[in-house]
Amino acid sequence: NDHEVTLRGINNCLLFLSGYAADIISTVEFNYSGELLATGDKGGRVVIFQREQESKNRLLSRGEYNVYSTFQSHEPEFDYLKSLEIEEKINKIRWLPQQNAAHFLLSANDKTIKLWKISERDKRAEGYNLKDEDGRLQDQFRITTLRVPVLMPMDLMVEASPRRIFANAHTYHINSISVNSDYETYLSADDLRINLWHLEITDRSFNIVDIKPANMEELTEVITAAECHPHQCNVFVYSSSKGTIRLCDMRAAALCDRHSKFFEEPEDPSSRSFFSEIISSISDVKFSHSGRYMMTRDYLSVKVWDLNMENRPVETYQVHEYLRSKLCSLYENDCIFDKFECCWNGSDSAIMTGSYNNFFRMFDRNTRRDITLEASRENSKPRAILKPRKVCTGGKRKKDEISVDSLDFNKKILHTAWHPKENVIAVAATNNLYIFQDKMN
Amino acid sequence: MFSKGTKRKFSDGGEEISDESLLGARVASSYSLQRQSLLDMSLIKLQLCHMLVEPNLCRSVLIANTVRQIQEEMTHDGSWHMVTEAFCSAGQSPSERLVATEVLCRSREQDAEPKLFSVISYEGCCEEEVVADETLCSVSVSDTVSNVCLAGRMGQCWEKSELSGIERDEEALEDSRLGSGEEEEIDTEDGASTESPKTIGQVFGTFEIKNGSPGPDSALEELFSDVDTSYYDLDTMLTGMQSAPKMGPYDLLDSLAPSHSSPSIVSTPNCRSDLNELDHIMEIIVGS
Numbered sequence: 001n002d003h004e005v006t007l008r009g010i011n012n013c014l015l016f017l018s019g020y021a022a023d024i025i026s027t028v029e030f031n032y033s034g035e036l037l038a039t040g041d042k043g044g045r046v047v048i049f050q051r052e053q054e055s056k057n058r059l060l061s062r063g064e065y066n067v068y069s070t071f072q073s074h075e076p077e078f079d080y081l082k083s084l085e086i087e088e089k090i091n092k093i094r095w096l097p098q099q100n101a102a103h104f105l106l107s108a109n110d111k112t113i114k115l116w117k118i119s120e121r122d123k124r125a126e127g128y129n130l131k132d133e134d135g136r137l138q139d140q141f142r143i144t145t146l147r148v149p150v151l152m153p154m155d156l157m158v159e160a161s162p163r164r165i166f167a168n169a170h171t172y173h174i175n176s177i178s179v180n181s182d183y184e185t186y187l188s189a190d191d192l193r194i195n196l197w198h199l200e201i202t203d204r205s206f207n208i209v210d211i212k213p214a215n216m217e218e219l220t221e222v223i224t225a226a227e228c229h230p231h232q233c234n235v236f237v238y239s240s241s242k243g244t245i246r247l248c249d250m251r252a253a254a255l256c257d258r259h260s261k262f263f264e265e266p267e268d269p270s271s272r273s274f275f276s277e278i279i280s281s282i283s284d285v286k287f288s289h290s291g292r293y294m295m296t297r298d299y300l301s302v303k304v305w306d307l308n309m310e311n312r313p314v315e316t317y318q319v320h321e322y323l324r325s326k327l328c329s330l331y332e333n334d335c336i337f338d339k340f341e342c343c344w345n346g347s348d349s350a351i352m353t354g355s356y357n358n359f360f361r362m363f364d365r366n367t368r369r370d371i372t373l374e375a376s377r378e379n380s381k382p383r384a385i386l387k388p389r390k391v392c393t394g395g396k397r398k399k400d401e402i403s404v405d406s407l408d409f410n411k412k413i414l415h416t417a418w419h420p421k422e423n424v425i426a427v428a429a430t431n432n433l434y435i436f437q438d439k440m441n
Numbered sequence: 442m443f444s445k446g447t448k449r450k451f452s453d454g455g456e457e458i459s460d461e462s463l464l465g466a467r468v469a470s471s472y473s474l475q476r477q478s479l480l481d482m483s484l485i486k487l488q489l490c491h492m493l494v495e496p497n498l499c500r501s502v503l504i505a506n507t508v509r510q511i512q513e514e515m516t517h518d519g520s521w522h523m524v525t526e527a528f529c530s531a532g533q534s535p536s537e538r539l540v541a542t543e544v545l546c547r548s549r550e551q552d553a554e555p556k557l558f559s560v561i562s563y564e565g566c567c568e569e570e571v572v573a574d575e576t577l578c579s580v581s582v583s584d585t586v587s588n589v590c591l592a593g594r595m596g597q598c599w600e601k602s603e604l605s606g607i608e609r610d611e612e613a614l615e616d617s618r619l620g621s622g623e624e625e626e627i628d629t630e631d632g633a634s635t636e637s638p639k640t641i642g643q644v645f646g647t648f649e650i651k652n653g654s655p656g657p658d659s660a661l662e663e664l665f666s667d668v669d670t671s672y673y674d675l676d677t678m679l680t681g682m683q684s685a686p687k688m689g690p691y692d693l694l695d696s697l698a699p700s701h702s703s704p705s706i707v708s709t710p711n712c713r714s715d716l717n718e719l720d721h722i723m724e725i726i727v728g729s
Contacts, residue, residue: 332482
């Protein structure tokens with residue numbers, strides 16, 4: 001049974017790699033093939049890991065991820081107009097589909113998006129006519145023969161260079177970028193606006209959504225995430241701090257302030273509290289690979305929506321319902337504002353999201369089984385199998401369970417990524433990156 | 442988490458009160474205490490929002506909405522009116538109020554101490570007293586928080602200067618800041634108070650203690666006018682099809698920089714010296 005295998009496979013995870021970033025990891029993203037894994041951190045750096053080629057003589061025929069390239073994507077800047085520093089923290093990285101030997105990705109901080117080209121150089125031309133080996137120009141009198149320079153192998157060098165800088169289009173903090181399925185355009189979203197860019201054009205962008213009120217004092221809702229549809233290049237969605245999702249069709253109008261579809265689950269009046277709105281705020285929205293569903297993450301749950309049904313989600317998964325009675329404390333220490341992300345597996349049969357205490361959760365959509373795992377060095381030795389964790393919500397705490405009050409709310413897993421084809425996952429726990437794979441039988 | 446409910450004393454000579462209604466009263470008072478505590482916490486968070494270098498807009502909006510909800514409920518209860526009356530009582534001496542606001546200016550801790558909750562209740566202050574409180578803010582010069590408090594307002598002054606075409610080098614900036622001082626019309630929005638420094642005024646403006654019912658909207662009227670008003674006018678030019686926007690010196694440098702070099706205009710050490718200069722200037726303005 002395929003679906004059983006998904007969860008069981010993950011249950012038998014092995015820890016293959018813990019990479020340590022110098023800074024807090026702020027985004028994690030596999031590329032389209034899964035060969036490369038990019039992380040962005042608070043210091044503006046991007047670290048790219050590459051999967052080793054499978055080799056027959058290794059015990060495990062799946063490759064490990066090793067550092068492939070590291071570069072400084074963004075630097076801190078100073079905005080004179082507002083007398084404020086612009087953080088260099090990378091908010092999002094999105095890969096472009098590979099079209100030639102080089103790899104391209106978009107990285108964004110609060111204000112600026114950059115297109116980076118990552119290319120390999122493993123050959124060097126030797127035997128120039130006009131200059132010698134050290135690059136010095138030769139005396140023309142000395143040149144007696146004519147030869148064709150030859151490409152000689154050299155140690156592999158991976159170079160990252162910024163090809164485009166898309167700046168000055170966002171007044172507010174960029175929270176999302178998403179590459180369109182036409183592979184020519186992409187959107188960037190901040191708290192109040194969404195812009196559409198062409199990858200070749202940096203000096204202008206089209207504003208396609210603007211929810212800024214004429215009077216800022218009337219502001220009650222902000223944009224929290226946005227994504228392009230994986231197949232329909234005219235469709236995108238954006239989520240809000242009030243727990244709503246709007247689907248827009250760019251063919252309808254130049255400014256997509258009027259949505260085509262409006263997704264909102266009616267509120268349960270029995271669970272209403274002063275925190276209801278805050279916990280309904282959507283922190284992430286992701287289309288399924290099929291394009292038929294989308295998933296939203298709010299503070300306590302993950303919801304799967306059928307794009308054809310606007311009035312409620314088709315599936316709801318509780319991530320850490322035991323926190324509902326602690327909302328006031330979590331409001332006090334600001335944890336209630338944490339923005340967790342979520343992701344699909346390649347076949348859309350499972351979803352994953354993070355929680356506190358370095359826990360992360362996986363849900364199998366078909367069997368409705370779920371599992372809680374922990375990403376921490378203390379509990380995982382390399383090649384060890386991850387043990388499922390359980391939070392004790394009340395009553396007698398069993399052995400190996402952890403009580404809600406012992407959870408460490410400083411250890412939060414906000415960013416996770418799932419390999420597009422295989423059961424390989426990347427989990428960012430503060431400044432550590434964990435990569436797990438299912439065990440080969 | 443919540444402040445503990447006060448125990449209700451059973452007066453001997455009074456009417457007999459049934460256990461049920463006593464319990465009900467306890468629950469109700471506990472709820473309103475909790476609600477008040479939540480309101481206080483939210484207001485402190487909002488004020489801290491304004492004190493941070495770059496407020497997180499989503500967080501600010503969510504907290505402000507929470508405050509609005511509480512206010513609405515309290516207005517329906519009628520307890521809002523009681524609260525306003527209590528604050529307007531003549532029991533507090535002006536010096537107490539001044540001390541209270543100084544504490545608010547000084548504190549930068551994310552986890553507000555419970556004692557600050559009681560401080561909030563002092564904000565029955567009139568606007569003029571709030572103005573005087575600024576001098577206390579300026580006492581701790583090294584504390585960038587109190588200076589950033591006013592930075593938002595100053596930023597708007599700069600924006601106006603730019604739009605009116607004044608050359609924006611440092612000296613001119615200082616001149617315009619010093620010159621404009623507190624007389625300059627800060628607000629571009631209607632109905633906003635103009636006399637008082639807005640960042641402090643906003644927190645207190647959220648209560649806007651006037652006799653009678655302050656509608657929830659007017660109570661929060663100043664809340665976001667500082668968030669990005671410096672871009673307000675520039676913004677209207679930038680929406681829609683954005684060609685290369687009107688460039689300030691910052692943008693010009695940015696576009697001139699070679700694409701592969703660092704786009705930062707100043708390295709971080711320079712930022713810090715700029716902030717120190719800013720502190721110094723704030724001290725001069727506020728002290729005057």
